[in-house]
Amino acid sequence: MSEHLVEVKNLTKIYGKDFKAVDNISFYADKGEVIGFVGDNGAGKTTVIKCLTGILPSDGGNISICGNPVGIKSKQCVGYTADNPDFMLRLTCREYLEFLSDVYELDENLREENIEKLTKRFEIEEILPNRLDSCSHGTRQKVMVTGALIHNPPVWILDEPMTGLDPQSAFRLKKMIREHAQNGNCVLFSTHVLDTAEEICDKIIIIRKGKVVCFNTVENLKKKYGGLSLEDSYLNIVGDDNA
Amino acid sequence: MRKSFGKIRLLTNTLLKNSMAEADPFKYKSLKIVISIIGTTIMVGCAMVVGYFTQILTTAITLLHGSGTEAMQLILYFINIFGAVFGVNVVCGLLYFSMDLSRLLPYPFKPAEIGMSKCIVAYLQESIMEFMVIIGILVGYMLADGFSVLRIIFGICGVVLLPVLPLFYCAFFAILFMSVAKKIHSIKGVNLVSAMCGIVFTLIFVASLLQLEDITTESFIVSLSDGSNIFLTIMQYVFFTVFLLAKAIGEKSILYFLLFIAVHIVMILVLYGLSTVLYADGLTAVLSAGKKHSDSKIKKSRTRTIFSANLNREIKTLLRTPTYITNCILPTLILPVSGIALLISQKGKEFHDFIYTLNAPDTLIFISVIIATALVTAMNSLSASAFTREGNHADLLKYLPIPYKLQIKVKVAVSMIFSLPTAIIGVILLCCAIIPDNIPLMLFCVIASAVTVVATVYLGILFDAMHPKLVWEDELSALRGNMSTFLHMAVSIAVGIVLGILYVLLGKYLSIPVVLAVLLTVTVILVIYCSKKSQKLLEEMIV
Secondary structure (H helix, E strand, O other): OOOOOEEEEEEEEEEOOOEEEEEEEEEEEOOOOEEEEEOOOOOOHHHHHHHHHOOOOOOEEEEEEOOEOOOHHHHHHEEEEOOOOOOOOOOEHHHHHHHHHHHOOOOHHHHHHHHHHHHHHOOOHHHOOOEHHHOOHHHHHHHHHHHHHOOOOOEEEEEOOOOOOOHHHHHHHHHHHHHHHHOOOEEEEEOOOHHHHHHHOOEEEEEEOOEEEEEEEHHHHHHHHOOOOHHHHHHHHHOOOOO | OHHHHHHHHHHHHHHHHHHHOOOOOOOOHHHHHHHHHHHHHHHHHHHHHHHHHHHHHHHHHHHHHOOOOHHHHHHHHHHHHHHHHHHHHHHHHHHHHOOOHHHHOOOOOOHHHHHHHHHHHHHHHHHHHHHHHHHHHHHHHHHHHOOOHHHHHHHHHHHHHOOHHHHHHHHHHHHHHHHHOOOOOOHHHHHHHHHHHHHHHHHHHHHHHHOOOOOOHHHHHHHHHOOOOHHHHHHHHHOHHHHHHHHHHHOOOHHHHHHHHHHHHHHHHHHHHHHHHHHHHHHHHHHOOOOOOOOOOOOOOOOOOHHHHHHHHHHHHHHHOHHHHHHHHHHHHHHHHHHHHHHHHOOHHHHHHHHOOOOOHHHHHHHHHHHHHHHHHHHOOOOOOOOHHHHHHOOHHHHOOOOHHHHHHHHHHHHHHHHHHHHHHHHHHHHHHHOOOOHHHHHHHHHHHHHHHHHHHHHHHHHHHHOOOOOOOOHHHHHOOOHHHHHHHHHHHHHHHHHHHHHHHHHHHOOHHHHHHHHHHHHHHHHHHHHHHHHHHHHHOOO
């Protein structure tokens, strides 16, 4: 059994006949850690996340989440926020959150408590009776994040979570990510925003053309590859094509 | 297992709540009421017509054979065939290609639970109209052969369960095929399977007609009653639940009824088992397929006017989307294909002779052309989905620096390009088959057909501007359950009924030039009104 909350060994994912979207990737995440996936468009970040969440089966390697291979048990441990909040749009926000509470088998008291706590945090209590399709992109995203945390999952996976969020909500989400990790859980998220990654991540995984180019703490990255910021180090690693 | 059923129920309820809620709440309450009334009238009307037809056919078979459920069976087989042919698309789409799948997979559902929920959703979405028609058929049969408590109980269960078998076939073969072949990576391949199913069933029915020495209604009824009809014999095996229910109702047999129920329980268990074992495989293959990228060089194109650039975009979208090809473009060929079929079969003369035994035959032909053109133009949904087709990207109607008037002109032009030539060619071919010597009437018919296309297209544009369905997952769901296309079709049917009544009441007194003049006047008014109103609606449209 794995000691890490999330452990990925030699993960490979092939699309179609021979397109290796993810090529022999390995990494792990422990309790209390926030891990950021960074990389250019099409690097394979979302594919890794999809393999972790069970959306896509892997074509090689092993994934272990809370000691379980990808399956029902691992999914019980994961809270997932996709990059696009357009899901179940004709449900009301409350109906959506209640649906997820039932999926994760929360009892009625806990469900109410969590909905109240989380919606207050994002200041979306007022919109609970509204249908998701009547909400703005940012509000939908907040509802999706609330849904992902409804069962207080040990592993929280987010795909481009900051997209469409207003500054206060982005700030609050970053705070929640950190707090979630501090409470003994781990958070993995993909982002293009290097400042955000630098601000909240303990470790960074740089993915390029399906391979892990670098898996290290932000500080070590800066030391090893130079630069004052993560952006500088990143550009040193992958090269600045436009420079 | 119990827990699994609980999860299936939870997911089914949620998916149904999500899919059956109004896509875009109505802006005008009166429009909702009108649509509800028209929809109910059409559904009840269809059920009554089918029921009446069943009653007449059952009475005819009873006269020949003493008693018989063959008429009921025949129509129920057609219902099942429609269920299977159209269900292939829906079931495959929901099981393998719907966008919510990648959002459901991260949740702790077993693939079988997702698969079963999707099948139940497909059954409920597809069967509402079927329920009404099956009620009509069963009531028609019982009106001819007598009611009894047992028959009513069996009938109620039959209404609920008869649509299951076609969808079971669709799901069974979809799961089996997708997991074994792993070749179909888009809904395009499924459309082909659906079309092939339709062709096979049509061929079987045609074979049952060709087996008759003389193709007449009488000989067909005799073939049904004496059990020699190939179509009925084959269908009794293919859609065996219809046969079991017919036996149960016809013979008031509890044994057949229990067998009918047992078969459905077995189907559900088989589907659950199959989903457990194979559904994940097929789903994985679809999700891991990736997208094809074209290696061909991009051709440079000339600079175009705003109008032609937009027209080009619309036409390319229509021609490159299989759903639009099958649902919007192919239906425009109904009139030409009918014309060609009539010319090849040389049945035009028989039609001619039959029509000319009726009251005011020229007027009848003229009015029929108007009705057929209106129905085909409305059926193709090209105009009534003009704004709907923009979907999530409808905001481009607003932000592109193109006057709304011009945008409406483009939408009209696209509908005309596909609807007008096919309607005119179709009418010419039909006229050549039925009234080859009557050139003046042919000319009137062609003009009337063209004018009807214009009127119908403008009406469709107006309806879609009033209530576009801009939130949809795939093109099929944009066209299905779309109130604009429904209203367009309903109004066309209503106009057809009014014209039919006018012909029956005033046939002798209706002068073709006068009718054409009225049609022209109405069309001009419609064009002016619909253009202005659609423009205003487009300005106010919230995207």
